[in-house]
């Protein structure tokens with residue numbers, strides 16, 4: 001799966017109701033999703049550290065894919081280029097701390113009247129996603145393309161005809 005194909009797949013499974021909300025809410029929605037999925041990835045990594053890593057590989061690939069999904073969705077929302085997603089082996093450790101720097105940037109836009117800087121957002125999201133991929137790569141042996149493909153397969157099963165709230169209404173959201 002190429003990055004372009006993945007971007008199209010993300011657009012297909014984004015919440016079509018979201019454009020009804022103000023831009024600020026939409027952006028914070030994607031940010032919250034990104035932060036939440038990083039937490040879910042870390043939770044799986046923590047389990048893998050204390051148990052047999054092999055039985056956690058599928059969940060780690062799933063959560064890394066969720067991180068990528070929100071990274072692409074956030075960049076698309078603000079008109080920022082999607083960062084280059086490095087193939088394995090991931091040599092850059094990225095930086096988790098940039099999640100906080102990104103929040104600060106969005107806060108200044110949201111509440112202080114500053115402009116969004118799409119290039120800065122691309123750079124920050126790039127460092128955050130590389131941190132996630134690097135961390136995942138310490139346990140799983142999957143390429144970024146394979147992580148994207150697994151993410152798209154999950155979303156296709158969840159939203160076979162494009163985004164649907166049925167999944168969330170079934171209390172899985």
Ligand SMILES: [Mg+2]
Pocket residue numbers: 037040062063066
């Ligand atoms: Mg998840």
